Amino acid sequence: MQINLKQNKNLALFKLISRVAEVNNQSVFIVGGYVRDLLMKREAPTDIDFVTEGNGMDLAKKTAAEIDPKLKVSIFKTYGTAMFKHKGLDLEFVGARKESYSEDSRKPSVETGTLEDDQKRRDFTINALAISLNKENFGELIDPFDGLLDLKQKIIRTPLEPSQTYSDDPLRMMRAIRFASTLNFKIEENSLNAIKNESERIKIVSKERIMVEFNKIMLSEKPSVGLKLMEQTGLLPLIIPELTALKGIEEVEGQTHKDNFWHTLEVVDNISKNTDQLWLRWAALLHDIGKAPTKKFDKKIGWTFHGHEFVGSKMVKHLFHRLKLPLGTDMKYVQKLVKLSSRPIALIDDGTSDSALRRLLFDSGEDLEDLFTLCKADITTKNAGKQEKFKKNFEVVAQKIKEVEEKDQIRNFQPPISGEEIMEMFKIKPGREIGILKEKVKEAILEGEIANDKNEAKAFVIKEAANLGLKIQA
Structure with a gap:
């Protein structure tokens, strides 16, 4: 299949790379995400990967020199890669390679290979597509694993046997789920089963790398797609057991409580319709984590979760520390919203005093609007009448708070005397x-x-x- 690159805004760059490679007696191909997104007609990414059957570092240096002799090229000898920036693009060059893995590491042993070898080592068929920049077949799509068909059918599939693919590099399990969530694709059945079987292997991956993928899931249009897959495959209890501890409905003396895990996923989806702010979405994800350790049954009033907001806010710090997430203002912001997540609901009563409103203003400060966004997302009742009533109640509280704020200037309170x-x-x-x-x-x-x-x-x-x-x- 021929890809028409004549209208591509990077055509001149591709032609230049093609010429340099030919003079250098090397083959060169565009690979990976750029090809995938080009075929999906998505907004072109700013990073482009090139594979050459030869020395990638050498090709990068000669290409950069052709563009501008002053261009700085970053060399990574360990991985045989080189990259430089040009007109807002991150251009990375690598020699085609074979990879083999040891059981206790996701860092491969590497040796020189062909384009086909390089495509085999890719995580998914939709990322194993390549476009030739060579003179004899410029623009030809090279697709040995039917990645184009998987793109059309919206399927995540590995080029080789999935269990081996995920065992070799367990981060690929998170990437599979991230692509399913962000692209709205399905993970092919054998691949999904392989993730379930290999889930324990995620333990050899650094928390930092896991969280990069997890945060991309959290920023997808409907994060519950990825979160459900993580729960289904057994990855979520290995990474954030505080969430899966919320699963299940207990019954005592005929009284039950809602499943707080599935409720949480609804809240995350609800809030994602109204904000792209990552840490506000995290606040929605963690707003109920204190319910598992505080759950009790009282014969008079049924199930209770007294103080779950306070307990949950304390858990946030330990969770962020374990997952290597930022421990500064972002963590404190999530802590604050978790701690205050039930406060506005308690203020809905007509008899609410101004002092209670002032305290909420004082405690929430500049994050009051975000707190209200969280509280509205927390309304997951399927009863349309109840939902409308709750939303109107929040509007009443918001108006009351506005009046108190105008009168008393409590938000971001600074003592009038030092x-x-x-x-x-x-x-x-x-x-x-x-x-x-x-x-x-x-x-x-x-x-x-x-x-x-x-x-x-x-x-x-x-x-x-x-x-x-x-x-x-x-």
């Missing part, structure tokens, strides 16, 4: 009294005892300081 000012007023050095007085000011403002105002805060501090034996100093 510790330095308190020290100056009473001519004292730093000590526990400063912290006590600042905390009392904060509580008084949140309870509505005083306004968020410097003069009122100063008068309040003078009164409270007397109880600590402090007197104003002129």
